[in-house]
Amino acid sequence: DAGVIQSPRHEVTEMGQEVTLRCKPISGHNSLFWYRQTMMRGLELLIYFNNNVPIDDSGMPEDRFSAKMPNASFSTLKIQPSEPRDSAVYFCASRRGQGTGTEAFFGQGTRLTVV
Amino acid sequence: GENVEQHPSTLSVQEGDSAVIKCTYSDSASNYFPWYKQELGKRPQLIIDIRSNVGEKKDQRIAVTLNKTAKHFSLHITETQPEDSAVYFCAASIGTGGFKTIFGAGTRLFVKA
Numbered sequence: 615d616a617g618v619i620q621s622p623r624h625e626v627t628e629m630g631q632e633v634t635l636r637c638k639p640i641s642g643h644n645s646l647f648w649y650r651q652t653m654m655r656g657l658e659l660l661i662y663f664n665n666n667v668p669i670d671d672s673g674m675p676e677d678r679f680s681a682k683m684p685n686a687s688f689s690t691l692k693i694q695p696s697e698p699r700d701s702a703v704y705f706c707a708s709r710r711g712q713g714t715g716t717e718a719f720f721g722q723g724t725r726l727t728v729v
Numbered sequence: 730g731e732n733v734e735q736h737p738s739t740l741s742v743q744e745g746d747s748a749v750i751k752c753t754y755s756d757s758a759s760n761y762f763p764w765y766k767q768e769l770g771k772r773p774q775l776i777i778d779i780r781s782n783v784g785e786k787k788d789q790r791i792a793v794t795l796n797k798t799a800k801h802f803s804l805h806i807t808e809t810q811p812e813d814s815a816v817y818f819c820a821a822s823i824g825t826g827g828f829k830t831i832f833g834a835g836t837r838l839f840v841k842a
Contacts (some may be wrong), residue, residue, distance in 0.1 A: 645828065656818075659829065659830065672730065705773070709828070717778065724773055
């Protein structure tokens with residue numbers, strides 16, 4: 615298994631532009647998470663999906679952020695318009711099972727820089 | 730919602746000494762507590778986990794303890810080695826239709842040779 619795959623690995627964009635981050639979870643995993651990591655705030659949970667349905671998006675900072683999971687093998691996190699304070703590493707993670715806690719596997723992350 | 734606090738934020742030990750990282754959580758319904766290690770520029774990876782029906786778990790030089798009454802859990806690393814240097818995150822998971830995992834702020838561990 616290739617693990618959780620994120621793209622792009624690095625993204626540099628100008629303020630005001632739309633940014634789309636992509637994630638392919640591990641096959642068979644039914645929960646998917648988007649986290650944002652910064653030095654100041656650590657690992658923040660933005661949103662998570664279970665069986666492709668958004669369960670909790672209370673961590674999404676504002677309306678400029680949106681996430682979708684159209685099928686079990688693909689999710690996107692979109693920022694429109696982007697701002698310099700959105701600069702961070704964005705991780706996608708997936709996990710199998712829902713009846714009990716299990717390990718979440720992280721992708722390599724997307725390092726976003728908004729200038 | 731769940732809140733996880735982690736201490737210390739930075740820890741420096743001599744090679745061979747032990748390191749202890751402590752976390753507290755707020756939601757008594759949390760029932761799964763993983764620990765992740767993140768090396769510089771890499772993704773977080775699970776190193777050990779514990780469930781709420783267990784008080785202690787050990788895997789070679791790493792052990793975790795859980796006190797459900799006090800809502801505390803700790804990571805213990807014995808005989809530390811330079812390759813243990815990394816950022817360690819504790820987390821708590823609560824089952825709300827899929828198990829939301831909330832992370833602590835992280836502890837940067839330095840092991841001096």
